[in-house]
Structure formats: structure tokens, C-alpha cells
Amino acid sequence: MGRGAQSLARVAVVVRAGAAPLWWLGLLAAGVGALLPGLTGRRIGLLSGAALLLVAAAVTALARRGRYTRLADGAVRAGRTDILQDRRVTLRARRRARRWVYPLAFLAAVGSSFALPGAGGLLLAGVGAGLWAKALWIGHRESERETLYWVRADRAAAAGAVGGAVTEFRTTGIAAGDAAPGGARRR
Structure with a gap:
């Protein structure tokens, strides 16, 4: 059955793409937020931020x-x-x-530091850590089955790796592409 030529993007790379910007912007926002005294004080803000980081990472990964x-x-x-x-x-x-999402999320995280210092930034970093963990989970599945998962690039750009527009994944062998299982750079 001929489908015609389509551009395919790795599922793990699509998931992993947001992890680094969210992680580093979250840590930067937490650092800036820790400089502000806030309404609740630094200690309560950073402790609640640490809890939010763990919860956000778990929820995003699952x-x-x-x-x-x-x-x-x-x-x-x-x-x-x-x-x-x-x-x-x-x-x-x-x-x-997502070029407008990252600065807006950073500004929201810094702005939330006036109430709860550092918590918004750590929440943002937790989402980045969760995306990274999800990419590792996908990579583990790929290694286990010796199959790489791909999604149509036009649909992934619009809706993400498993958005509503995505109806199927495509597969290739483990050696295809220039990324290792999990979306990391192939060494």
C-alpha cells in the first residue's frame, strides 16, 4: 500500500525537545525567585517548590x-x-x-516568586525533568523491542508526539536515524 513520501520525526526527540529549556529556565527562575523575600518567606517557598518539582516530574513522566x-x-x-x-x-x-511558551512560563515562574519564592521555577524545572524521564522511558521501550518510533513531523509540530492529530506511529530498525534510543545524541 503506497502512502507517498512523508517526513517522520522521532517520538523520543519530540518529547525530549522541551526538557532542557524548561529545566534550565526553571532553575534560573528559582534562583531569581530565591532572591525575593516573598509573602511566605524563602524557606517555605523553596521547600514547597522542591515538593512541586517532585510532583510535577512524576505527573509529567506518567x-x-x-x-x-x-x-x-x-x-x-x-x-x-x-x-x-x-x-x-x-x-x-x-x-x-514553542518559542513563546518558554519566556511566558519563565516570567510566570518569576512572578509567582513574589508570593512563594522559587516555587514556580522549581515547578517548571520539574516539568522539564518529567519530559526527560518520559523520553528515557520511550528509549527503554525502543531498546527492549529493538524498534524506533517515529511520528509524522507535520502532526508532531502541531500537536506534540501523541496529540489529537497523531493517529499512528511508524517504526524502523534500531540503527535508523541519528539519535540513540530515548532521543539522545548518538555517540
């Missing part, structure tokens, strides 16, 4: 795992005419699509 699993279990083999997108291109496209 969110939508069922949908990832269903799409992975029903994945079809990529066609010969499908084009595998480079890791760098996927990261750049994904971060460019």
Missing part, C-alpha cells in the same frame, strides 16, 4: 503513557519513501513552535 503504549503497539513499518528527520531539525522545529 501522563498519557497509555496513549503512547497504544500508538506504539499499533505502529506500522515506515515506508521506503518516508524521510527520517534529523534530531537537530526536530529539536529546532519543536522549540521554534
Whole structure:
């Protein structure tokens, strides 16, 4: 069955794309927020922020795992005419699509420090850590099954790796592409 040429992006790379910006912006916002005394005081703000970091990381890492699993279990083999997108291109496209989200999240995290110093930044860092953990989970599945999961790049740019527009994953062998299982740079 011919599908025509489509550009495919790695699922783990799409998930991992937001992890580093959110982590570093969150830590920066927490550092700036820790300089402010806030309404509750630094100690309460940073302790509650540490709790929020752990909760946000766990919730983000576990969110939508069922949908990832269903799409992975029903994945079809990529066609010969499908084009595998480079890791760098996927990261750049994904971060460019969210270029306004990161500064707004940073400003919101710093702004929340007037009430609870550092907590908003640590929450943001927790979301980044959760995305990184989710990419590692996907990489573990890929290594276990010796299969890489891909999603149509146009649909991933609009809705993320498992958004409403995504109806299926494609698969290739473990050596395809320039990213290791989990979306990290291949060494």
C-alpha cells in the first residue's frame, strides 16, 4: 500500500525537545525567585517548590503513557519513501513552535516568586525533568523491542508526539536515524 513520501520525526526527540529549556529556565527562575523575600518567606517557598518539582516530574513522566503504549503497539513499518528527520531539525522545529511558551512560563515562574519564592521555577524545572524521564522511558521501550518510533513531523509540530492529530506511529530498525534510543545524541 503506497502512502507517498512523508517526513517522520522521532517520538523520543519530540518529547525530549522541551526538557532542557524548561529545566534550565526553571532553575534560573528559582534562583531569581530565591532572591525575593516573598509573602511566605524563602524557606517555605523553596521547600514547597522542591515538593512541586517532585510532583510535577512524576505527573509529567506518567501522563498519557497509555496513549503512547497504544500508538506504539499499533505502529506500522515506515515506508521506503518516508524521510527520517534529523534530531537537530526536530529539536529546532519543536522549540521554534514553542518559542513563546518558554519566556511566558519563565516570567510566570518569576512572578509567582513574589508570593512563594522559587516555587514556580522549581515547578517548571520539574516539568522539564518529567519530559526527560518520559523520553528515557520511550528509549527503554525502543531498546527492549529493538524498534524506533517515529511520528509524522507535520502532526508532531502541531500537536506534540501523541496529540489529537497523531493517529499512528511508524517504526524502523534500531540503527535508523541519528539519535540513540530515548532521543539522545548518538555517540
